[in-house]
Amino acid sequence: MxxxxxxxxxxxxxxxxxxxxxxxxxxxxxxxxxxxxxxxxxxxxxxxxxxxxxxxxxxxxxxxxxxxxCLPEPWTLADFDFAAQPGVDEKLIRDLATLRFLDDASNVLFVGPPGVGKTMLSVALGRAAVDAGPRLLIIDELGYLPLPEDGASALFQVINQRYLKSSTILTTNVGIADWAGAFGDATVAAAMLDRLLHRAAVAGIDGPSYRLRGHRNQAENLRAGVNARVS
Incomplete structure (x- = not known):
């Protein structure tokens, strides 16, 4: 046995x-x-x-x-300090964090100056998508550097192929009204916006630099530590 x-x-x-x-x-x-x-x-x-x-x-x-x-940081929505960035619509962001926008292939545009938290929020949503298993493309910091020759056309091809099929999150410091001048081709810029905005949540962030606030806090903590050792 x-x-x-x-x-x-x-x-x-x-x-x-x-x-x-x-x-x-x-x-x-x-x-x-x-x-x-x-x-x-x-x-x-x-x-x-x-x-x-x-x-x-x-x-x-x-x-x-x-x-x-290949997310650059392990940020989640819990890491974002909404109180420190009043320019962010917290209700909208928390609704986006449910990932409902992926169900109908809607897009998300974060628009605002450097340092206000656009990248952090997009990465946090990307992390949620990784956890849940859905497909999502994040295009970060569009407009900070000039597009190479034919770059606007290549970007349009990406946006067009995903149109009504898959969601895209895009962060940019260029206001929507200025896309034609910033990307050098008014027709292509208009076509991209037409597809991006057809189903989209646009979060305009106009507030203090979230990144600089973090640097200031680190500097203050460092000074406090040095003063404590000296005393």
Missing amino acids: QMSEARRYQQLRAHLSYLKLNDAAEALNRVLDQSRTERMSLTAALERLLEIEVEATEARKRAARERFA
Whole structure:
């Protein structure tokens, strides 16, 4: 009987490995011990074993999405200080954080001067999309540098291919009314805006520099630390 149980155990491990359920195979001993200690039913033991595999698979998929997304910082919406940036429509941002805008391929435009939090907010929404698994393109800091020759046309092709199919978040320091002059081609700029704004939430941010505030806080903390050591 012992040999039969041992053989059955080895066959079970072999089946799990053949099906590439490697995390379940790794956890098999632990789950079997728990099932005896906790007097679990066969169904409960199987559910726990497969739950381990599902969680490991989801973790691998999420890690792959994070690598592919190449987000510059691990920011989430919880990191953004709305009180420090009154120019941000908090209600709108929290609604965007539900990711409902992805359901109908709507776009998001963050428009405002440098340092007001446009990139941080777009990355936070991108992080939420990574967690949830949806597709989303983020075009950050459009307008800070002149587009190369034919750059406006190439950007239009990207926007046009995604139109009504997938969502895009775009951050820019160029006001919508100034796109024609900033991108050097009034016709292409108008065509891009037509597609971007057809279904879009536009968040104009006009407030103090969020980034400079952070630098000031760091400088003040550093000075406080130096003064404390001196005293």
